[in-house]
Each structure stands twice: as C-alpha cells, then as structure tokens.
Amino acid sequence: MNARETSIIQDLSLAPEGHLKIDWVKEHMPVLNRIRKRFEQEKPFAGLKVAICLHLEAKTAYLAKVIQAGGAQVTITGSNPLSTQDDICAALVEDNIQVLARYNPEPEEYKQHLIKTLETKPDLIIDDGGDLVTILHEERPDLLPQIRGGAEETTTGILRLKALVKEGRLRFPMMAVNDAYCKYLFDNRYGTGQSVWDGINRTTNLVVAGKTVVVIGYGWCGKGVAMRAKGLGAKVIVTEVDPIKAIEAYMDGFEVMSMDQAAELGDYFVTVTGNKDCIRKSHFEKMKNGAILANAGHFDVEINLRELEGLAQSKRVVRKNIEEYQLAGGKKIYVLAEGRLVNLAAGDGHPAEIMDMTFALQALALEYINNHYQQLEKKVHNVPYELDQQVAAYKLEALGITIDRLSEEQKAYLESWKE
Known part of the structure; x- marks a missing residue:
C-alpha cells in the first residue's frame, strides 16, 4: 500500500510538525515502547489489516505506529471531526499509514472517511464510540465476514456494543478496553x-x-x-x-x-x-x-x-x-x-503518560483478540486481568518503583478456607 496515493488528508507539507509531536509523546510512553520492541520481533499482526477509529492526535498516532510495527497494514480515521490534527495526519502518511481524516470536515465527508476506512476490509478494528461497529452492522454488513474482532475505547461505545449483544446482532468479539482497571482508574479519572x-x-x-x-x-x-x-x-x-x-x-x-x-x-x-x-x-x-x-x-x-x-x-x-x-x-x-x-x-487530550497505559491495553487486547477470535463468543469481553497487571507492572518498572511479592506460603493461605 502506498499511503501517499490512498490517503485523504488536508496537507502533506504539515508532516514535519506532526513528526515532532509524535516524537515527543514517544519519549513519554515507555510501556508502549516496550510492547513495540516485542511486536517488531514477533510480528503478531503480520499479513493483517487493522482499521483504527480514534481521536487522531499524537498519542493515537504512536499507537498506530506500534500496531504497524507488529506487521499490520494500518488505516486510521478520526473519531471526532474537531479532534483530528492535520499535522499528525500528514506525519502518519509519510510513515506509510493510510489516513482518511482532516480537521473539521463536513458531516457527510466525515461519514465517508469512516466508510472508506472499513472498505479497506480490515481483519481487526480499534473503535471509539462504536462508530465503525455501527456502520458495519447497519450499512455495510458485506464487510462483516472479514472481521475477526476488535477493541473498544469508550463507555459510550461499550453501551452500544452491549445493546447489539442484547439484540443478538453482534457479529464478532470485542474487547471492552474501557472497562479494564488500568483504563478507568487512571485514564478516565486522572x-x-x-x-x-x-x-x-x-x-x-x-x-x-x-x-x-x-x-x-x-x-x-x-x-x-x-x-x-x-x-x-x-x-x-x-x-x-x-x-x-x-x-x-x-x-x-x-x-x-x-x-x-x-x-x-x-x-x-x-x-x-x-x-x-x-x-x-x-x-x-x-x-x-x-x-x-x-x-x-x-x-x-x-x-x-x-x-x-x-x-x-x-x-x-x-x-x-x-x-x-x-x-x-x-x-x-x-x-x-x-x-x-x-x-x-479544544485541547490535546489526555497526558501522554496516561495514554501510554491505555494504548498499551489496546495493543495487547488487539493481540489477544487475534490469537483467540476463533474461540471467543460474539459478545463484549473483559480485558483479561493478567493483561491489566502486565501493563501496570511495566508502568511501575518504568517509574523505578519496586513492590512486594507474595510468598508461596502467603498464596496458599489466601487460597485456603482454613486458618
């Protein structure tokens, strides 16, 4: 894929400023950096297409690059017309990530960006607010068979997903990243x-x-x-x-x-x-x-x-x-x-150190879906607790904080009904 030929953005000449923003957040996202190194070696998404619909700013851009480092062909669009940053879009195109977004498009153009993102026929999706999932189920069911599953970022999106499940209509498994401890305790609150x-x-x-x-x-x-x-x-x-x-x-x-x-x-x-x-x-x-x-x-x-x-x-x-x-x-x-x-x-979104944890969860949840989609029911799944703990452990390590560990005797005590 040649992203320069297939992308729809405002101005490619804005790329240098976008690269600076992405480089800045990268320096403050040690958990995602660690995951990227493993992805570069293992290529968990080799040969797959990934569609991302998130607020298109620097932290999101770096998540897209981490997924790309895992071997995926990535297409990204914005989840809000006023949060897309044109310089970030240009920088991603230069990094051969297809971008279908620009700041403040007309409503119909914004909708077309979402549809064109899905028309790349992705295997996996990362959604924000359920927009991609809604279009797939209501307007483009012809694209559903290709989808292995995905991850949802927000409370609103999970509510929409659960409504689909209640009606028996959700056609692939989705991970509720928003409900992971490291998401709502830190991202949602701080x-x-x-x-x-x-x-x-x-x-x-x-x-x-x-x-x-x-x-x-x-x-x-x-x-x-x-x-x-x-x-x-x-x-x-x-x-x-x-x-x-x-x-x-x-x-x-x-x-x-x-x-x-x-x-x-x-x-x-x-x-x-x-x-x-x-x-x-x-x-x-x-x-x-x-x-x-x-x-x-x-x-x-x-x-x-x-x-x-x-x-x-x-x-x-x-x-x-x-x-x-x-x-x-x-x-x-x-x-x-x-x-x-x-x-x-009207701002730049959450601090980079916070999104480091959330987007680490997104990357790991997407990998989990890809590894287990054939066994998972077509419903909303919680992020496995061990992934939450892994992200938290990586974060503590990056902060230079050491915590205690249970001894085998203590573990046995907690698992026993006897004193």
Missing part, C-alpha cells in the same frame, strides 16, 4: 480530570478558583473532573441520577443536588454522562449571565444545543472554540467546542 481542565482553561483563559463548577455525572470521568476542579479552588456541585454515585460524591466532599437546583448556581458546567439532554431548556432559562458550558462525554448530545439556539436571540463566535448565545434580556451563555469533547476538540 486523564479526563486533567485534560478537561486543560481544554477549558486554554480556551477561556479565565480563573477557576472561587467559581462554582457543576459536574453532571459522577462516573470515573466525572470523579476526575470534580477532583481537579476542587484542586483548582472551585466550589463543586455534582448532579447524578444514580443514588449510590450521589452518596459517593457527597462523601467525597462535594455538594449534591438536582440539575434544576444547580442550574442557578454554576459558573462552569461540565457534562460527563454519555447520555443526551443532560442540560436542556429549563436549565438554560435558570442559568446566570456568563455561564460556561462544556461537554466531556463522547457525543455532542449532552448539551441540547437545539433548544439553546431556540432560546437565543443571537449567536456568535467570541473566541476560538467559544460560541456566545445571547438570550432575551441580554443574558449570555457560552458553549465550548460546539458541545463536543472539550479536552480534545
């Missing part, structure tokens, strides 16, 4: 927590200390967003629909209330639920002048922008990635990054 506020602060250039932040959803991502907001000096309110998570937020020291109550109090609102219409008309009407709204969920449906536009008398871009909606009476509400993932649409 990665999302930091990167969301990186994106908000870079975009607004406003202080957080002393402000009231409303975090909608207290899953692992919401926990990270709330924790970082508290660290920045904000007063934090959490809204939830799950009573257990609500109590957890309360015991973590946050105020807990309904969204109807919180709407009047917040200076910043961050949605992290994976559900639609979490902020809607009745909430916009109660918000104070100058409220700032951001989404950290996968799809741009958590803030009901259609209802906000219906209330607005005017709308304008006041700063890059900030849209101002002026309502009757002069009240202004600001939406960041068009309601898309603020940490990627």
Whole structure:
C-alpha cells in the first residue's frame, strides 16, 4: 500500500510538525515502547489489516505506529471531526499509514472517511464510540465476514456494543478496553480530570478558583473532573441520577443536588454522562449571565444545543472554540467546542503518560483478540486481568518503583478456607 496515493488528508507539507509531536509523546510512553520492541520481533499482526477509529492526535498516532510495527497494514480515521490534527495526519502518511481524516470536515465527508476506512476490509478494528461497529452492522454488513474482532475505547461505545449483544446482532468479539482497571482508574479519572481542565482553561483563559463548577455525572470521568476542579479552588456541585454515585460524591466532599437546583448556581458546567439532554431548556432559562458550558462525554448530545439556539436571540463566535448565545434580556451563555469533547476538540487530550497505559491495553487486547477470535463468543469481553497487571507492572518498572511479592506460603493461605 502506498499511503501517499490512498490517503485523504488536508496537507502533506504539515508532516514535519506532526513528526515532532509524535516524537515527543514517544519519549513519554515507555510501556508502549516496550510492547513495540516485542511486536517488531514477533510480528503478531503480520499479513493483517487493522482499521483504527480514534481521536487522531499524537498519542493515537504512536499507537498506530506500534500496531504497524507488529506487521499490520494500518488505516486510521478520526473519531471526532474537531479532534483530528492535520499535522499528525500528514506525519502518519509519510510513515506509510493510510489516513482518511482532516480537521473539521463536513458531516457527510466525515461519514465517508469512516466508510472508506472499513472498505479497506480490515481483519481487526480499534473503535471509539462504536462508530465503525455501527456502520458495519447497519450499512455495510458485506464487510462483516472479514472481521475477526476488535477493541473498544469508550463507555459510550461499550453501551452500544452491549445493546447489539442484547439484540443478538453482534457479529464478532470485542474487547471492552474501557472497562479494564488500568483504563478507568487512571485514564478516565486522572486523564479526563486533567485534560478537561486543560481544554477549558486554554480556551477561556479565565480563573477557576472561587467559581462554582457543576459536574453532571459522577462516573470515573466525572470523579476526575470534580477532583481537579476542587484542586483548582472551585466550589463543586455534582448532579447524578444514580443514588449510590450521589452518596459517593457527597462523601467525597462535594455538594449534591438536582440539575434544576444547580442550574442557578454554576459558573462552569461540565457534562460527563454519555447520555443526551443532560442540560436542556429549563436549565438554560435558570442559568446566570456568563455561564460556561462544556461537554466531556463522547457525543455532542449532552448539551441540547437545539433548544439553546431556540432560546437565543443571537449567536456568535467570541473566541476560538467559544460560541456566545445571547438570550432575551441580554443574558449570555457560552458553549465550548460546539458541545463536543472539550479536552480534545479544544485541547490535546489526555497526558501522554496516561495514554501510554491505555494504548498499551489496546495493543495487547488487539493481540489477544487475534490469537483467540476463533474461540471467543460474539459478545463484549473483559480485558483479561493478567493483561491489566502486565501493563501496570511495566508502568511501575518504568517509574523505578519496586513492590512486594507474595510468598508461596502467603498464596496458599489466601487460597485456603482454613486458618
């Protein structure tokens, strides 16, 4: 495959800047570097095609290069039109990875990039939000027989996959990378927590200390967003629909209330639920002048922008990635990054050291699927715990941290019902 001839990107001349970004993250991804060395020797994907749909920035690019080092012919596209970085796309093309993506394409063009990625007839896929899987099952079932299986990155994608399984329609095994311990404990909490506020602060250039932040959803991502907001000096309110998570937020020291109550109090609102219409008309009407709204969920449906536009008398871009909606009476509400993932649409995503662990899991999960796809049921599978432990052990080793090991006697004690 000649990637220069088959890719669809914005500008190949941007490649030098993209290479610098990829080289930078590579220096901070020791776990993935270790896996790459083994892949180069063993070639676990020799002769196979791999399709990747992820946020197309530097860390993702390095994952694609690691998969390529394992012998795969790699095609990659973006999972969000505003998170694709054109210089990264150009650099990958120079490394002979087919890229079908550019920053901020029209919706139909974005959809065509996804379809063309699947038309390469991949054996394995890495998906983000279930877009590739959905197209395969709804629009291009002719491409299903080639697929051995794949790995899913996000909570939203896993929910979609489980819905397919419930209907008895999923046609190949998928690994729930999002549900691996090293994913949700570190990526979802620390990665999302930091990167969301990186994106908000870079975009607004406003202080957080002393402000009231409303975090909608207290899953692992919401926990990270709330924790970082508290660290920045904000007063934090959490809204939830799950009573257990609500109590957890309360015991973590946050105020807990309904969204109807919180709407009047917040200076910043961050949605992290994976559900639609979490902020809607009745909430916009109660918000104070100058409220700032951001989404950290996968799809741009958590803030009901259609209802906000219906209330607005005017709308304008006041700063890059900030849209101002002026309502009757002069009240202004600001939406960041068009309601898309603020940490990627208005930032660089999670820190490299965090994505090192997540993408190491992706690489190992893909290898596991390829080795066992004939024996695995066509459903959503958890990442084997030993892969989680392997990634964690590699990370500790890279950090120079030594931990204890159980003696044989201790192991026997833990496995016995006798004292």
